[in-house]
Amino acid sequence: MGCASVTLAWMVAVATPALEAQPAPTPFDVIVRGGSVIDGTGAARTRADVGIRAGRIAAVGLPADATAATVIDATGRIVAPGFIDVHTHADELADHPAAAHFARMGVTTVIAGNCGSSPVDVAAALGKIRTTGTAINFATFVGHNSVREAVMGTARRAPTADELTKMEGLVARAMADGAVGFSTGLQYVPGTYAETDEIVALAKVAAKSGGVYASHMRNEGTELEAAVAETLLIGERAGMAVQVSHLKVDAPSRWGASAKALALIDAARARGMRVMADQYLYDAASSNLGIRFPSWALEGGQPAINTRLDDEKTWARIKQEMHKLIRERGLENYSFARIANYPADPSMNGLTIPDVAQKLKGSKELDAQFETMRAMLRAGGASMVYQFMADDDITRILTHPMVSIASDSGLNTLGRGVPHPRGYGNAVRALGLYVREKRVITLEEAVRKMTSLPASQFGFTTRGTIAPGFAADLVIFDEATVTDRATYDKPHQYPDGLGDVLVNGIPVVTRGAQTTARPGQIVTSTR
Template identity: 40%
Template sequence: MTTNLRVALACIMSVAACTRALPPASTPAASVMGEPTAAGATLLIRNAHIVDGTGSPWYRGDILIAGDRITAIGTLPAAVARDTINAAGLVVAPGFIDMLGHSEYPLLKDGRAISKITQGITSEITGEVTSVVPVNENTLRELDSATRASVTWTNLDGYFGALERARPAINLGTFVTVGSLRRSVMGDASRAATADEIARMSDEVDAAMRQGAMGLSSGLVYAPASFASTDEITALAKTAAKYGGGYASHIRSEGARLVEAVNEAIAIGERSGTWVQVHHLKASGRPNWGKVRDAVAAIDAARARGVDVSADQYPYAASGTGLDATLPGWAHAGGTDSLLARLKDPAVRARLRAELTGTGAPGSEIGTSAGGPSGVMLANVITDSMRKYQGRRLDEIARSRGQDPVDALFDILIADRARTAAIYFSMSEDDVDYIMRQPWVSVGIDAGARAADSTVTERPHPRAYGAFPRILCRYVRERHVITLEDAVRKFTALPAARVGLDSRGVLKAGMYADITIFDPNTVCDRATFVDPVQTSVGIVHVIVNGVPVVRNGAVT
């Protein structure tokens, strides 16, 4: 796919010739642009087992890089460069593209992106539930104080300027989100948008698209986007579509109404005339296992009639999101302060208790997709006094506090100002396999960049550190769910084509030199739900825009 969308990727600042919108490379693979021994060659990769991203079988060859570009690829016996990597026994692939990350703010604080580059990730697409634009008092109010203080921009150009000054180790592109658009214009009102409000939000989409956004995105299980109608979202998606931007969505249901939610996303794309990306496709809750087959059938049917629909996933049978996601949508109206006030109100607590109990034991409806409180693990707690609960299940925490799960849930959310993250053990491994086999499914880890040392006080979902190597290890080498070449295509060319990155995602002369080199016999994740802050093994070299950021398994 080629769009008129500006390729808004922030390049690492040590590369001199960092441009944002190069025309698509047209030189065939295994050809040479200029002499392979020409002055200016900065890096030569020898003896490469090349998996080029297209899905084609591997072949052996060499890769020559000058600055931030691949200048030659093929058999290059006479090629020389200032630096050489011997890739004998290793797979050389395009840099991996994370189709759903949350690094827009973390990269401003720590540009090393350790948890990303040690997985082989060289580019990330962000902007799911919220985005860095629009910016006003309403959007800033929902950020924590440290993040709020970092916001010095008023538009997307300003954000990318701030990001480039932070010298990030990876490239970053972003969507503009329904949640941030609504919050900017309407606050957290739980009502339909007026025609004037839709027009104002559309103006914000237009401005973001002109400055390089990749499209419109929505997190439809999260307030305030959850209050938006299909028609409202379609109107905003039409504005993005004028610039070649797409529509990406964390759909309204990943459980009982999964197929209906997929069809809503398809309808928005079809009516707005643009492509659709369904984020982290899955079926949550044992009663819903197997529904992914109907969801896949719906996507295949849409594709058959010409609607460009694709999806991404992470390779785990557990999801991760806020602990407050266990509460019904009405409790979130008005934003965090309103939610906390409700949790402190005895009458509202009683109403919530009734909804979360149903006909069973107290709290039996909490985390129903995960089988109840015992399937909900606290992952990240901000308040120091509550961090002792990280890595523990909600039912266990309730017993230790002498409470039932409902009161424990409410009180933890109050004490942590509804910032607690949780892991929900809710999915089927068979469903994960089935989704992975679909040719239009890429990978999005749904986690932001992190360090990998004692400064990390949370216990995040292991996908933050291990998703891409996990696929190469457990789904390619061990279980043969997909082939190596198909896995690399899902990591590279597929997502690059999805968001219009015409000069990334494939190993070919003229392309940006984003390259991941790994050992196919040892690459594997180490992060677990019990001990998640562990980098993967077998990722030997990672190159971003021609600059090594991982060398011989160590961060440079």
């Protein structure tokens, strides 16, 4: 007893002057106060204040007297890591530095260069983004189609040994310049003309730099299982992680096949492969008009395409194959196809192919629809929205723990065209429609699917989690009201309920309005 008292007295005598000499705690740059923190790992939310210093999270759980230059009141709201959108076509970020529709749905990092399409000179593209300054962070793949077109044009054949060497060189340089992986778009010209061996050879080059193989597969409906198998085979032979892009079942005749695709992914994971997928949460896809035509008809650029379309015999063959393609999918006509942007006649934007056929050909009959598509492709084609997925597949894919939520969106200009609504709503649709209303997954799981899960796949070791040392990319929203408002008819609508977004510690959205800040950084893999 006496001994303890002596010890205590000694401690008080020594410790008190030291405490008095200690300076006041260093203020933070920003404190996010009073919110419920969902840290991105899938763990249950906790009440904690978050302190930010020099663009990074400095502390989670602060003393009451902590101070900061900026205090964001998050009382009653969720504080989550900023969303990492692994599947975008935001290649032209330097031309749209505000990236408003991404920032306002909470996306703080985009990965561009998907579906085989990217700049070939990645160093120049990243340099332009650095020079311009952007609201959000950026990473990119190097795309197979772009590399192939640079070396071989749109030739429908295998590369020569020399051409393959040239393509390998372009992939190697892009990876050295900071690309996070190699993407394919095997339904698009010219990637669709490539055999598996060519893709493996190029993927191997990206694998040497720790890259991920991301694929818009050869088929997403009628031949879904074969396409998943090819994707996994490429990853296995190249020895690299695989990201199945925008996993879906795009043929009514195959609705339900998502179970088989997910089983193939599970089996590959069980044998040690690092395989993940991503999806957007809509029953319509977005693509070009040409994808509805047989790929052989698209070789050689617009003059060659038009020569085929103008030759009645060839057109008859094209039309026959187009008809076969929709019938195999379980579709009767093109009422599933709506125009997003038709540069030759923007007054058609928003109409379905039967509507356009009625306007141009005076009939909605199937033959008038074929003739309408012929005329549209002849005039340079269009970007399209295709409604042919089922919510059961979307839901099944969403419940799989290795599937991220990603928009597949390019950069939209407010009010221009009738683009797919996912660019304005996808991330928020997860939180509102699929968590709060449909209760398909928990809020913590939805956040994980847009933060730590994609970060782990791509080696972004300092993003996607709220923890000390991580980049201060944060999104603050009201779980009771967060709602996507963009629709197929009226896509240019920002979501509700998403108030504040920080990128590298700097607010880019404050109380629902975008700031002029451009704190985005180039993100590369640590692998």
